[in-house]
Amino acid sequence: MNNILNQIGIENYIFLSVILFSIGVFGVLYRRNAIIVFMSIEIMLNAVNLLFVAFSTYHQDAEGQVFVFFSMAVAAAEVAVGLAILVSIFRNLGSITIDNLKNLKG
């Protein structure tokens, strides 16, 4: 069984996930809508997951893929908690624009 990376190259996976990760970062900074920000974070995590799998193939080692499971669990947990916080903010504030969260400063 040939290593698929011989055809694509690990670098390209790295670049892909770096760009994807950067897009996630961009999203977090660019958007004021909390939900989209969450989504951006998910994109970041997924970029890393993708790289994990690529590395797993690179090393021909399953641990990387196992780690992705944990990463998914973490993502899920984060989203759950994040959305819970978001909901309570929405209840109090009636909006989920993170620019409105500027009471704490100075």
Place this chain on the structure above:
Amino acid sequence: MIHIPDFANATAVQIIFCILAFITLLTAFLTIYSRNPIHSAIYLVICFFSIAGHYLLLNAQFLAIVHIIVYSGAIMILFLFTIMLMNLNEQKEVHKPRITRLGAIVSFCLICLVLIAIFINSKPIVGEYTATGEDYQSIKVLGKILLNEYMVPFEFASILLLVAMIGAVLLSKKEKIEK
């Protein structure tokens, strides 16, 4: 060594990778760019699917399936649910100040360029990628690793989920007001 896709002599795998990568990046970008949260969510789902495609390309079938189930199935539904619940639509988002956009673009470019520059600068990986030929990513193998070697983290992940669960409950539970 940088593999620049040579479209003339591209293998199928390479072409698929390029297409998938393009889709991934585009949808990721659109997720962020789209004004309507629901559109964003849908783009994100597509993005996740394309990532699953990458997994499949790398022959990680089980992971691809789990990925789709967890992300597209669970997480995205959670997102959509919340969006619906809050009845958000595009008008709700306030105008972004220019400085914010600028900052975001600067960050994006910086992080992108810095990391890529480092990787380009660094010593390239030489030689063939080894392939042991052993099965390392079938469900069986993964299951063994997960429940043998990684038993403790696996169990500990349950604590993580438990905490998230309690947390979510704690944050949304109405209190009995005790006077």
Place this chain on the structure above:
Amino acid sequence: MNTLIAIIGLGVLCLLFEIFNFTKAIVPITIVGLLAVLGLTISEYNSTESYYNNMIVVSKFSTTFSSLFIVLTIFLVGLSHNFYEKHQSKISDYIAIKIFLLAGSVAMVSFGNLAMFFLGIEVLSIALYVLAASDRLNLKSNEAGMKYFLMGSFASGIILFGICMIYGAMGSFDVSDISAMSQSAELPIWFPIGIVLVTIGMLFKIAAVPFHFWAPDVYEGSPTMTTALMSTLAKVVAMATLYKLLSVMNADISESFKIVVVVISMASMTIGNIMALRQNNVKRMLAFSGISHAGFMLMTLLSLSTSAGSLLYYASAYALAGIAAFSVIIYVCKNRDNEDIVNFHGLGKNNPLLAAVLTASLLSMAGIPIFAGFFAKLVLFSQTIESGYLVLVIVAVVNSIISVGYYFKLILAMYTKEPNEEKKATPFVIYAVAVVAIVLNIALGLFPSLVLDLLP
């Protein structure tokens, strides 16, 4: 390992108590349980073992730090009873989350595999997100939770990316493997990048400049109980973990990396202290103070092989002082809508004992002798000079001087201003926690060897 299991068991027990409606007894039982766990942990002090494929490594480092975390948790749980009086129905949730948080912390200092580290830090973070936002009707708390969550997830992403790069370089998550390989093979650049990214993620957790911006806002917005937890337990855990990460992976820290550490350390101290000067909100002030202390603790990274003891000592000194200070803050700011210094006016008259405790804890943080804070700084300075960073020490000294400015602002408010309200009753637990914490602090100050000699 046993510690971890016991703690998790205790956490689950807490959840069960609610089902059986034992909420009244939950705090004492938890404390007793934690004491038992503490005993268990201490008994493991001399046994260096690794469990389950090297997932958990019990060492002196892990046992001592775990013990510190447990002690801190005991204090925090002790305070909870009073703090959550009005939330009786949720108390078991709160306690359980704290216990799980403790479990995460213990996992973070005793990991043998990056997966455990990652899960540990996520348990800790998620628990903190929840606790920060836990006063859900309060917009400030919501905001704090949201800010912490967003930035924390962002940092988690960075950490994950870093772990990924390490994995990419090493093909393994096992720290002993990584350590072995980091010495032998010629490494791809991914490994140092991974280390740096993980470090940056951890720097965020300990709130070092320039990753500190969340701290004041989150500290201020969170319920005081949570702030206490964040500024003591969470900060100490993150610092210990960062230390362990760098030392255990044998990441041969390059000179330039050390310079980065020096710069960040200086910046954290300076910015933390200067910003604290003009704060009116005590929690916010302590947040900045915490930033500066993070800067101090970063100095341990410059002499990784020898400074575990001093880190433990500094962490204990700082955390105990923090606990004492926050217990007083909790008492003073109960039923107030903010934690401004005005609330502390005349505390010296109204409640001399608590005023004295707060004074002592602030003096400890400022590094005045006989309090542990002094020795902590001394040992740190000593080590840093030994490793040749005299300039850093001088900056640290200048910062210590600046820090006195704001610590004394609070002390002055307590002793020179007239009280603006009548004396109010003080719950016993507050006294107990405050006094015990500060006595421990002073004891450490008088007998630093007790802690310093625990670790090499």
Place this chain on the structure above:
Amino acid sequence: MNVSLILIILFVGALVTFLSGDKLASKVALFFGLAAAGCSIVLLNHFNLGENISFISQWITKPNVSFALKADGLSLAMVLLTTILTAIITFSSFGNVYKNAKSFYALILFMSFAMVGTFLASDGLLYYIFWELSLIPIYFITLVWGNGDVEERRKAVVKFFIYTLAGSLFMLVAFVYLYQKAGSFLIEDLYKINLSATEQLWIFLAFFLAYAIKIPLIPFHTWQANVYQKAPTVGTMLLSGIMLKMGLYSIIRWQLPLAPAAAHEYKYIFIAIGLAGVIYGSIVALRQRDLKKLLAYSSLAHVGLIAAGTYTLTLDGLRGAVLQMIAHGFVVVGLFYVAEIIFRRYETRVIAEMGGIRTQTPRFTSMFLILVMASISLPATFNFVGEFTVLYSLSQINIWFAVLGGTTIILGAYYMLRMFQHAMLGETNSKVFADVTINEGITLVVIIAVLLFFGMFPKPILDLITPSLEEILNQINRIN
């Protein structure tokens, strides 16, 4: 029997005083103060008999810190000064009623404890700890029981605290640096290390900063006048009578022997700083309106001279400095007490609001005058012995130093007599000035007796301090 006993007495005294309640506190404090003074005298006796009354025990292993108290003549002299003055100061406060007296007196004893520790410690870190500890009680004494507007007091006190702390932290760095070289904080071990000239200079400067602020020398004195003015008189007495001696003592004990080459190299500069303080302090004192401030500046002038004496690096300089430290300790306590006595009756410290007191109370006037005369070092007072020796040592370095330092004789007379004239003499004041009470009288008489007795018979003190000073001088001269 060893010197730790004094520390124990004072510390226990502080605790007991705190627990004894507001009514008893002053008496309990006096009891312990006297006990400590008695104990130090007994120990002095033992010391003179040749017994070893030092105490050493390992305290911390890593860093290597010992709980080492070494009693030589110099330390004992300073300890005696501290304990006796503490008793006097405590007694002097009997005329005042303090709220929360138990804390007040406990703090006095605690401060005394810390200062005695500073004088005894022979381990660098222990010394530093005591040094810093002494700062906290005086901070609270000034802050809580001080006088004047709270805001201004707060400003003055915080400045004082931060300023002194700032100085001493650099000293700490110097100690740590030395520790890195020596592997121990014990003074004997620190003496043994060989430092390069540059290292010595920096260490010397770090110590100097700490001491220059504490003493204070110009231009680091700006905290002094305000704090003296705002502090309750007891605090002022503690500060000026004992605490600033800590700095001078430390120059002799720590700064000079630890960086001898730098001391020799730069002594002229530091003598000049000291002398500049003499002249500057005297001139500023001339036109002060507030009695306590005037005394503060006079103190600045005197300690400038003492510091100049220490930096001569001669036996005379050191010996004169120590004598003058003790003498100044007593006289300044006496003078501040006089200010307090006037304040108790007239509720003012502004000199212009006094005057015409002499007619009403000749006895008090006489005692005041004797103190004034001692302060301007009239021969036959203790201060003269010290000042003469110091000036003599300066003249050995350069006769002009003696002339410049000697201006204190003229300017000192000028401002002190001017103050005395406007405070005490002139037409009888319309406000009644009650004669001194027995307590006040006893306090002043004791102080005056000490000043006059040692003015004529300084020999016991000289015999006590000379051997230890010679030893220190050997250290200072070891490179040459």
Place this chain on the structure above:
Amino acid sequence: MNTNLALLLLLAPFLGFLINVFFGKSLGKTVSGIIGTLAVSVSFAVTLYFFSQISASKQAIQIQLFDWIQISNFKVDFGFLLDQLSVLWLLFVTGIGSLIHLYSIRYMHDDEKVHSFFAYLNLFVFFMITLVIGSNLLVMFIGWEGVGLCSYLLIGFWYKNQDFNDAAKKAFIMNRIGDLGLLVGIFIVGMLFNTLDFTALKTIFLTGGIEDKVTMISVAAFALFIGACGKSAQIPLYTWLPDAMAGPTPVSALIHAATMVTAGIFMITRMNFLFDITPDVQAIIAVVGAVTALFAATIGLVQNDIKKVLAYSTVSQLGLMFLALGLGAYEVAVFHVITHAFFKACLFLGSGSVIHALGGEQDMRNMGGLKKAMPITFVTMLIASLAISGVPLFSGFFSKDEILLVAFHHNIPLWVIGSVASIMTAFYMFRLMFLTFFKEFRGTVEQKHHLHESPSLITIPLIVLAIFATVGGLISLPGNSWLNEYLTPILPKLANAEHHLGNTEYMLMAIAVIGGIVGIGLAYAKYIKQNSVPSTDAAITGFSKVLYNKYYIDEIYDAIIVKPINVLSVFFRDKVETSLSALVFGFGKVTNEISYQGKKLQTGSIGLYLFAFVIGLCAIVSYLFLAQ
């Protein structure tokens, strides 16, 4: 025995002081006066004993009491040296002291604080004795400063008047300027010879081998001379003495005429061996002395305050003594000290008697014609005036004449200055006499009504002093000087000094006598013949206005020294102190300001926070991996 007696000598006045301080008030005015007088008389008696002993044995008595101050290379004992010089000084200190104490019993009787007056006087005598009998420079210095203190106390005796207090303060400070000089001298002496003991020093000087140290010795001598200037009121440190007249008149007589102000001469005589080898300094001394003599005499010409006239006269006479010292004629200076002590004390006490009679009036323009009312006072003062004017056969004639003689032999200009000063002395003294005692009384009617001769307690000391003023010259007659012989052990040069009287000497004597008579004549012409009375202050013009205002020296000192120091003080207090303070606070302020500005950075915006995060990340990463 000697030790005990010496202690009795010293401590008797001290005991008197203590008794008067502690019990004076309850003892009553007269008793406290008697105790004071007795105390000094005891000292006088002991002095007589020592005098007889020393006259007989010609051996100095050394007494060591205890170690006092220890310096690394020598130690200073507390001890006494009773030799010819000190005993001589003691004689007139305690002798005149006793008389003045006696005088004061009556004179101060109306004052409410008599006991403290006597206490201070006794204390003064105590310190003066210490000064005189101290066996080394430092013990002498105790007395030196101690008499300064007593002078301060006594000048400011009427402390309710702030002007008097100012005068007292001024005296003390001026003295202290001199004292600093003295101290510096002591330092150098100690440094050079490792001892401060007079006897030891003398031995060192006599054995020789000090030539290489002459430069430093000169400096020491000059410094010591500055000390003497301060105490003995020489230019430029003399201004305190006229002001010191603020004190009660007996004080002026005792301290500011007879005893304390001669301390400088005593000291220089004591250290004569040192001054002898420093001719430069001697020259300075001589010039300063001569100039002071003339300068003070000119001021004395126009003063109207009776005590001020006497004060300037004292300064002038002291100047003459310094002239003698500067010329190496110590014995002459000592001689003049003694005669001066008699007649000047007499004059002061006489003026006191006058002032007493006039109820405190001191302005001579309001006196006149007191001759009839106060015959004893008049006669005694007349004798004293004749003596000071150098009229033959009175004591002053011999001593002053010798000074001029010595001056003539050394330096003609100095002799001229001295002679002019003497003529002026005669003039202003008789101006004083004429204005006070002759013609009609110019005071108020009420004063006239009260005019009376003083009681016997006042007149007896006057008479005694007048007698001594007349016959005092006998102790050192030209050609046959008991004094010179007596002082030979102190001043070894005297042994081989020839003292013969030639033509030149007689001629000079004649010139001096004529000068004196001319001065008296001028005064007579102006104040008796022309009947003129000094004009009121406002009417004085021209040079006499300058003289009347004492050459404006006080104003000049004030302008160039006192004012600048005070201005400097205010400047330091208001400007330098505040700016130094502001500098220190400045650090705090700046950090606070940075803090304040920094707060604006913490905007609360997550976007900004994350942006900082990213920038920080990129900075670190690029520094580590790209910058290398």
